[in-house]
Amino acid sequence: MQGKTDLAQGIPEDAIAPGGMLAGMYEGEHVVLARLEDGRLRAVSGSCTHLGAPLETGKVSDGQLRCPWHHARFSLEDGEAVGGPALENLGCYRVEQSDGLIRVTGRRHTPAPRRELAVETPIVIIGSGAGGYAMADMLSRLGHGEDTLVLSAESDPPYERTFVSKQYLAGRQSRDEALLPAPGQGLGEPASIRLGTPVVSLDPATRSLTLESGETVSYGTLVLATGARAAMPDFPGAQDARVHTLRTLADADAILAQVQEGKRAVVLGASFIGLEVAASLTQQGLDVDVVAQDAAPLASILGEETGQYVRRLHEEHGVTFHMERTVTAFKHDAVWLDDTTRLPADLVIAGIGVLPRLDLALTGDLALCEASGGVRVDGNLRTSDPHVYAIGDIASYPDPRTGKPLRVEHWVHAQRMGQYLARAFTGAAQAPFAQTPFFWTGYFGTQMRYVGHAKPEASRLEGDPGADDFAVFFREKGEDRAVLTVGRDMLALQMEERWDAQDM
Secondary structure: OOOOEEOOOOEEHHHOOOOOEEEEEEOOEEEEEEEOOOOOEEEEEOEOOOOOOEHHHOEEEOOEEEOOOOOOEEEOOOOOEEEOOOOOOOOEEEEEEEOOEEEEEEEEOOOOOOOOOOOOOOEEEEOOOHHHHHHHHHHHHOOOHHHEEEEOOOOOOOEOHHHHHHHHOOOOOOHHHHEOOOOOOOOOOOOEEEOOOOEEEEEOOOOEEEEOOOOEEEOOEEEEOOOEEEOOOOOOOOOOOOEEEOOOHHHHHHHHHHHOOOOEEEEEOOOHHHHHHHHHHHHOOOEEEEEEOOOOOOHHHHOHHHHHHHHHHHHOOOOEEEEOOOEEEEEOOEEEEOOOOEEEOOEEEEOOOEEEOOHHHHHOOOOEEOOOOEEEOOOOOEOOOOOEEEOHHHEEEEOOOOOOEEOOOOHHHHHHHHHHHHHHHOOOOOOOOOOOOEEEEEEOOEEEEEEEOOOOOEEEEEEEHHHOEEEEEEEEOOEEEEEEEEOOHHHHHHHHHHHHHHHO
16 A cells, blocks of 8 residues: 555545545555545545455445445444445544645544344344354344354354355365354354254244254244255266265365365356356366356356356366256266266266255245245245244345345345344334345456346347456346446446435
């Protein structure tokens, strides 16, 4: 940050317009000075607490600062991380105006007020993934960690699942670096998390849960955040120990154990997860083949042109594609395709989709949504039982833009559902959940942002894929409903802000 403006020395009062920002330094720290839309000035730490993005390249919107990379949201009033994927708050600084100058004069402490709960306790959250952990973290920050219990079937403590197929599998990040801190970020008593504790049944009448061990746990308010499981392939040899799915940190450990001895990998499915795995294993030095039934990677979601762009990215790094093909068997250290092609394989990874975990909801006789395949919830994420809520991959909520049931399988969206519900339980969020879905993916240093949700009937391209600078808008019923961007982070933020406003 050498050469940045010294904000202690001051800048002219007219240097920042409403909604604008300026990056500078204060006592060696990177700070962003922002002017809210109503003219007030605020100063916060300049790097996103998620992965360090420079926040001055983000956007001020409705009293919040949005990160340009992964669209985390921070309150400019108190620095609070109010929207995933960031969980840790920003530092805040005092700002003064005098003699025609704006100056940063020191740090300011902004303790979050403890809000009373509007639901019965204990709050029990089933699942420690994106939604479950984010909710427990927010409840802890709001002063209700002691009222919250998380039951997790996984033996690993909560971790950043987006790292599993990217940084961790590619060998760029250690296992410990993928783990998340205790809920509350040190700002409040952390919620209790019981690991390796599968829940097998739910009895709404007695408000109790039965664990796999036979133990019974009572709840006042229950939140289902059970997530999804990876779909398993079905062909002769699919049960071989060298055939994997990738959903958990433990799955990645099993793959990495074989990567050390392997030279060739076959990835089944040109899905987001399949393509991330292909990129990561290529970076580990393996020769990688991708087998998929589609004509182009991701074409059914992102369109043919984007699919071919993604394919070129991978092929430039040595990945070989076998499109419009299916696997018929895995035997004798090779995958066999339906056209009799033999692909040598030391390991196979299936990225063929996920299935929502609905077993527990079924034991509690909760209403399901046939259209979207999830647990039906209202705009406040409440199920058909008034004491039970559902978030994340299993929740089918009313799309605020169309009114139709919507179920979204994105990490950030699940986090935001959990954060929303925690705030709703304390009265800090009262309107229905209406945040625009967002996810990101990346291959070989190229980052792709996707905002919105659409089953595209048409699309239009702006920019030049050959220059890694383009956007694809997806239309449904004559309206733009989603956009994919490469090299256009501000456009992605602008569209998210616009659609959020429409949804409110």
